[in-house]
Amino acid sequence: MSFEEEWAQQKGEVAERHSSQTRLNQLPADQGATPQPPLLGSSSSPDLATTPAKKKKAANSIENNIEPGTRTAADAADESVRGAIAEFTGWETATGLKKAHHQWDEQVKRLMGRLSQEKSALRDTAVLFSNNDLETEAGFAPVKSSKVSGI
Numbered sequence: 001m002s003f004e005e006e007w008a009q010q011k012g013e014v015a016e017r018h019s020s021q022t023r024l025n026q027l028p029a030d031q032g033a034t035p036q037p038p039l040l041g042s043s044s045s046p047d048l049a050t051t052p053a054k055k056k057k058a059a060n061s062i063e064n065n066i067e068p069g070t071r072t073a074a075d076a077a078d079e080s081v082r083g084a085i086a087e088f089t090g091w092e093t094a095t096g097l098k099k100a101h102h103q104w105d106e107q108v109k110r111l112m113g114r115l116s117q118e119k120s121a122l123r124d125t126a127v128l129f130s131n132n133d134l135e136t137e138a139g140f141a142p143v144k145s146s147k148v149s150g151i
Contacts, residue, residue: 052126059122067115074108 001009081101088094 050125050129052130055122055126059119059126062115062119062122067112067119070108070111070115074104077104 078101081097081104085094085097085101088097
């Protein structure tokens with residue numbers, strides 16, 4: 001079999017597979033009623049799921065572990081760099097270390113700010129989702145009460 005023949009065969013097989021799988025804006029004629037989407041929480045549907053407790057735990061982890069650890073590491077680096085700068089006083093190396101140390105401090109400040117933002121976002125998101133759930137539940141209150149009263 002030549003390359004051109006094999007290539008044509010491969011293209012034909014791919015086109016056949018795609019034509020039998022792609023169905024836009026139509027259902028096969030022999031299919032009955034329109035399929036219903038899976039119920040929320042069923043294992044076959046991807047759900048939007050949020051756990052405020054997990055978000056709070058992550059925010060607390062940032063606050064109690066990551067931020068203090070970052071501060072400790074930054075302080076340890078500060079001490080050793082100051083010592084090195086003192087040792088190299090009068091050399092260009094001291095000037096370079098000062099510049100590098102300044103950049104390091106700026107990076108640490110940005111990191112601490114980012115951690116703080118992430119912590120706040122986690123906590124805010126937990127509150128927003130909880131409030132949204134409560135508002136949705138309140139919206140169904142008339143339906144619930146009509147079922148209970150038998151209307």
